[in-house]
Amino acid sequence: MTEYDIALFDSDGILVDPPAYETQVEATVTAFEAVGVTAVDQRHLDDIVNGTTVGRLQEICSVYDIDPETFWEARERHDEQSQFEKFEAGSRGLYDDIDALSTLSLPCGVVSNNHHSTIAFVLEYFELAPLFEVYYGRAKTVESLDLKKPNTHYLEKALADLEGESALYIGDSENDVVAAHRAGIDSVFVRRPHSTDVALSATPTYEVESLHAITDILNS
Template sequence: MFFDSDGVLVEPPPVETQTEATQDAFRAVGVEDPDRQHVNAIVNGVTTETLHEVCSAYDLEPAAFWAARERHDEDSQFAEFRDGTRTRYDDVAAISDLPTEASCGVVSNNHHSTIEFVLEHFELGPFFDTYYGREMTIESLRLKKPNTHYLERALDDLSVSAESALYIGDSESDILAAERAGLESVFVRRPHCRAVELGVEPTYEVEDLHGIAELVSS
């Protein structure tokens, strides 16, 4: 059983925080007033192609800008976790109600080091047998969900077959990744995605993580 992190275990990062971190990254590489459209392009599901286009507009070295962006983005997340602005969901405790034989992992599009921080800061480490986020590299953008790369690595870690596993997420890319990897999927319809219309059908839908425990035990 595998869980996304942002929007499932912990609250998702506010767009305002991501925007400010991206603006700080531009300033760190000498761009004081980046175009708002370029900032939004970096914040909203950036791809390697978009990153190179944006950097080209300012004659920036993509690797240098991306290193700054990742550093500022992670620092902003750590700050909000530490000061309580952003926190874990109360229903994460429901994971302890899962069958003891159920192996669990985390697979996220966030940084691997951020997932490591989340598990330690919120004392969630004992719940999970493996975890994956992406590396802080441009190349890792190609491996984000709905790419199945990290899901497949997590399956290998736990020696679990895709057919016997669940992936729990809060976005269409989560459901697509599960489908492409051969897993059943669970869409957690939390308040921030309550009105989302999915273009792909999840295997199950729940309102919170208590629903996962009920689903597994039924």
């Protein structure tokens, strides 16, 4: 088994519950309304919620004759606020196995496709900041959409900050596995309740069901 000197974690679906699809749709509808669009094709809502690209966002905005930058500013603002509200209301929270991370002695970081400012909120709100030396989420800009995993952009930033020789990335999606492998590091796929039936076309280095198993890998 490889000895690792860095551990990087996704946030949504690993540290905290992922945002509900319905919440993200509602925030997106509200953003469209903010720029004067009151009827939106469900396919366009799905594309935005499920992970749009810069090119697809521009296509969608052209259908409604709205400026992508203006719409995206509204969407990010409402999406982030909806996440804060769910955390504060207690309908999104930490996973029960988060306490396993307190046993780790190696440098740890967070790399997420969520907003950088939302990750900052999560770490402060749930008092997780002492567990992590660095964290990276994306900027709330149109350009950031093409930097999301499986792009290695933010993973590489965290790896450069921590300056380790052998890293492990822990996530709950195929994009996490692919991003790790593209960055030249090993991966862990955690089968949370929302990903129990996910079929992966990329093979993770490890597959586990809880963060306690991560500590077994890292502390072995």
